[in-house]
Amino acid sequence: MKIAVCIKRVPDMDVRFKIAAIGNAVDEAGLKFDMNDFDSWAVEAALQIKDRDAATEVVIVSLGTDAVQETIRKALAMGADRGVELKTDHIPFDGLAIARALAAELKDGGYDLVLFGKQSADSSNGVVGAMVGELLGLPLVTAISKLEISGQKGSAKREIEGGQEFVEFPLPAVLTIDQGLNIARYPALKGIMAAKKKPLEVKPAQLGAQTVTVTQMELPPERAPGRIIGEGVAAVPELVRLLQTEAKVL
Amino acid sequence: MDDSFYFSEQHLAVRDTVRGFARDHVAPVAAKLDAEGKFLWDNVKGMGELGLLGVPWPEELGGAGLDLTSYIIAIHEMAKVDASHAITISAHTTLGTSPIVKFGNDAQRKRYVPLLASGKVLGGFGLTEPSAGSDAGGTRTRAEKRGDRYIINGSKIFITHGGVGEIFVVTAVTDPSRGTKGISSFILTKPTTDLETAKQIGIGHDESLPAMKGFRAGKKEDKLGWRSSDTRELIFEDVEVPEENRLGNEGEGFTNFMQTLDSGRIGIGALSLGIAEGAYEQALRYASERKQFGKPIADFQGVQFQLSDMATEIEAGRHLVFHAAWLSQHGKPFGKEAAMAKLFCSELAMRATTKAVQIHGGYGYTKDYPVERMMRDAKICEIGEGTSEIQRLVIGRHILRGLTA
Ligand SMILES: Cc1cc2nc3c(=O)[nH]c(=O)nc-3n(C[C@H](O)[C@H](O)[C@H](O)COP(=O)(O)OP(=O)(O)OC[C@H]3O[C@@H](n4cnc5c(N)ncnc54)[C@H](O)[C@@H]3O)c2cc1C
Numbered sequence: 001m002k003i004a005v006c007i008k009r010v011p012d013m014d015v016r017f018k019i020a021a022i023g024n025a026v027d028e029a030g031l032k033f034d035m036n037d038f039d040s041w042a043v044e045a046a047l048q049i050k051d052r053d054a055a056t057e058v059v060i061v062s063l064g065t066d067a068v069q070e071t072i073r074k075a076l077a078m079g080a081d082r083g084v085e086l087k088t089d090h091i092p093f094d095g096l097a098i099a100r101a102l103a104a105e106l107k108d109g110g111y112d113l114v115l116f117g118k119q120s121a122d123s124s125n126g127v128v129g130a131m132v133g134e135l136l137g138l139p140l141v142t143a144i145s146k147l148e149i150s151g152q153k154g155s156a157k158r159e160i161e162g163g164q165e166f167v168e169f170p171l172p173a174v175l176t177i178d179q180g181l182n183i184a185r186y187p188a189l190k191g192i193m194a195a196k197k198k199p200l201e202v203k204p205a206q207l208g209a210q211t212v213t214v215t216q217m218e219l220p221p222e223r224a225p226g227r228i229i230g231e232g233v234a235a236v237p238e239l240v241r242l243l244q245t246e247a248k249v250l
Numbered sequence: 251m252d253d254s255f256y257f258s259e260q261h262l263a264v265r266d267t268v269r270g271f272a273r274d275h276v277a278p279v280a281a282k283l284d285a286e287g288k289f290l291w292d293n294v295k296g297m298g299e300l301g302l303l304g305v306p307w308p309e310e311l312g313g314a315g316l317d318l319t320s321y322i323i324a325i326h327e328m329a330k331v332d333a334s335h336a337i338t339i340s341a342h343t344t345l346g347t348s349p350i351v352k353f354g355n356d357a358q359r360k361r362y363v364p365l366l367a368s369g370k371v372l373g374g375f376g377l378t379e380p381s382a383g384s385d386a387g388g389t390r391t392r393a394e395k396r397g398d399r400y401i402i403n404g405s406k407i408f409i410t411h412g413g414v415g416e417i418f419v420v421t422a423v424t425d426p427s428r429g430t431k432g433i434s435s436f437i438l439t440k441p442t443t444d445l446e447t448a449k450q451i452g453i454g455h456d457e458s459l460p461a462m463k464g465f466r467a468g469k470k471e472d473k474l475g476w477r478s479s480d481t482r483e484l485i486f487e488d489v490e491v492p493e494e495n496r497l498g499n500e501g502e503g504f505t506n507f508m509q510t511l512d513s514g515r516i517g518i519g520a521l522s523l524g525i526a527e528g529a530y531e532q533a534l535r536y537a538s539e540r541k542q543f544g545k546p547i548a549d550f551q552g553v554q555f556q557l558s559d560m561a562t563e564i565e566a567g568r569h570l571v572f573h574a575a576w577l578s579q580h581g582k583p584f585g586k587e588a589a590m591a592k593l594f595c596s597e598l599a600m601r602a603t604t605k606a607v608q609i610h611g612g613y614g615y616t617k618d619y620p621v622e623r624m625m626r627d628a629k630i631c632e633i634g635e636g637t638s639e640i641q642r643l644v645i646g647r648h649i650l651r652g653l654t655a
Binding site: 034070073074077186187188190192193195 | 259263266267271300309314
């Protein structure tokens with residue numbers, strides 16, 4: 001079995017963001033970056049298949065600047081076999097451009113599975129995995145929370161509004177991974193050592209034309225501070241009234 | 251200090267792994283283990299799997315094959331969340347395993363280090379005795395040669411992993427007429443006191459290690475801090491130890507453990523620094539959230555100044571610790587710097603945790619906030635592996651030697 005996992009390097013979300021002077025990007029100064037969470041579950045999914053079948057090859061693909069090498073090496077430290085950096089001077093917003101570059105790399109790779117996270121924590125478009133599926137002309141299942149592969153067939157569970165959906169698909173296929181599928185392993189210390197010796201290939205990304213661009217970014221308005229309207233049962237009528245008239249949630 | 255020249259990408263990767271493990275597996279149980287004084291068996295397993303119980307040992311011996319700085323990072327990062335977990339790594343690695351790696355022969359290394367480095371069993375170091383603490387040269391435990399074995403009699407006190415551990419490096423007098431040059435060290439083995447637990451979780455016990463007759467753990471200490479670390483007496487009653495279990499030559503015990511303690515000080519420095527930093531991070535967050543007089547208490551200069559002092563001293567402590575590690579790793583003399591790092595950071599741990607409790611007010615004095623535990627955990631750092639007074643003696647010896655040379 002040969003599996004590709006496409007991962008994105010994203011900023012740590014537990015910080016207060018600032019907008020850069022150019023107005024259409026986040027100020028990256030002082031930000032910490034790590035593998036997108038959804039993508040780490042995709043890596044874990046691939047590694048679990050490899051745990052069961054050691055002959056499995058897991059290839060990590062990431063598009064971005066050379067900084068993505070650190071993120072790729074984290075996946076290698078977790079246990080993946082080799083990495084490919086599709087080099088750009090920045091990660092574009094246009095999901096189709098990214099998908100084209102990834103598809104060009106994956107097309108002739110002979111992969112049985114191509115895994116993505118459902119979406120990235122920073123841009124939250126949730127389109128790249130699906131677009132790659134389309135460009136490669138492969139079966140696509142998005143937002144998977146359970147996965148089983150046996151032979152050249154797979155089955156998956158998807159969480160949908162108010163229920164669950166069970167799907168089957170033939171391999172090769174493109175899958176995007178949702179929360180709940182697994183808990184990503186930490187790179188063991190031996191893995192961190194081993195990652196240094198694993199191959200990491202750098203190639204130019206074939207992005208092609210970019211049609212969608214971000215023109216401006218704004219921070220959300222400051223949230224009004226909470227209010228305590230009273231205590232115990234006596235406060236309930238007033239609370240209900242405010243929830244109806246002011247918050248308009250009832 | 252992430253971008254500092256002390257750290258490579260690999261070091262930061264080690265830090266992230268330990269940070270993740272500490273956040274997900276240690277933080278949720280630390281308060282409970284502390285309250286119950288229970289040893290952290292479940293996490294020993296997890297730490298072993300990640301390679302945290304053999305960070306600096308070569309891969310051929312079952313270690314992770316990383317450098318000293320990586321090891322120091324692991325202790326430091328773990329101590330930010332829980333000192334008992336950090337001392338488990340440190341006592342097992344520096345005290346229990348390093349003497350065998352450094353002073354053992356090939357057969358001893360191959361026999362014991364893989365078991366220790368993988369975390370299969372825990373190790374410890376028996377030096378301190380009831381009447382030989384700071385003055386460890388005053389060892390009374392006796393090893394008498396009989397044919398091809400030694401008969402060991404005596405006892406040790408305050409031994410980390412005394413109960414839970416199975417492999418111990420122990421000092422004993424082989425020649426009473428030669429003072430410190432008559433002290434030797436031996437590898438002793440016994441089954442863990444928690445056999446049931448060990449069997450259940452599949453770690454902590456190895457059938458192939460002999461249960462040496464007459465060697466057992468004594469009373470478990472009920473301590474102020476480090477409460478989920480296991481500290482006990484070791485008792486030796488006519489323990490027969492084969493000659494092949496002697497570590498190094500007769501009479502080398504004293505100089506060997508002095509060397510072990512030298513490098514151990516960097517680890518205790520890092521552990522102390524971690525406690526200080528953990529407490530500081532808690533205090534910083536609390537001060538920005540807790541409101542009095544209509545604003546976060548962090549807005550008051552009186553609170554800010556305390557946080558600034560903590561942050562500054564922690565930054566200084568990091569330089570001491572990671573510089574000493576750098577020196578040691580590059581084969582340069584590091585004894586003075588290691589003692590300075592241990593002295594400064596252990597006293598810093600007390601200052602910083604006390605301030606952190608102060609910033610938390612009454613809440614900080616309760617077990618609802620981790621700073622209460624951190625303050626109790628800090629005190630031992632000024633005592634264990636050489637008291638602050640002894641560190642000052644060591645530093646004094648180094649700086650005076652500089653004068654007379
Ligand atoms: C939780 C815990 C874990 C431990 N783990 C281990 C372990 O794994 N292995 C091990 O071998 N030991 C261990 N120890 C023992 C520890 O190293 C000793 O307690 C320590 O070295 C001090 O010895 P002491 O307790 O006998 O104090 P003492 O040496 O009796 O000291 C009492 C006081 O006198 C001061 N003092 C002594 N001599 C001088 C001097 N010359 N000048 C100025 N002041 C002096 C000391 O600084 C101290 O303040 C542990 C102790 C504890 C509490």
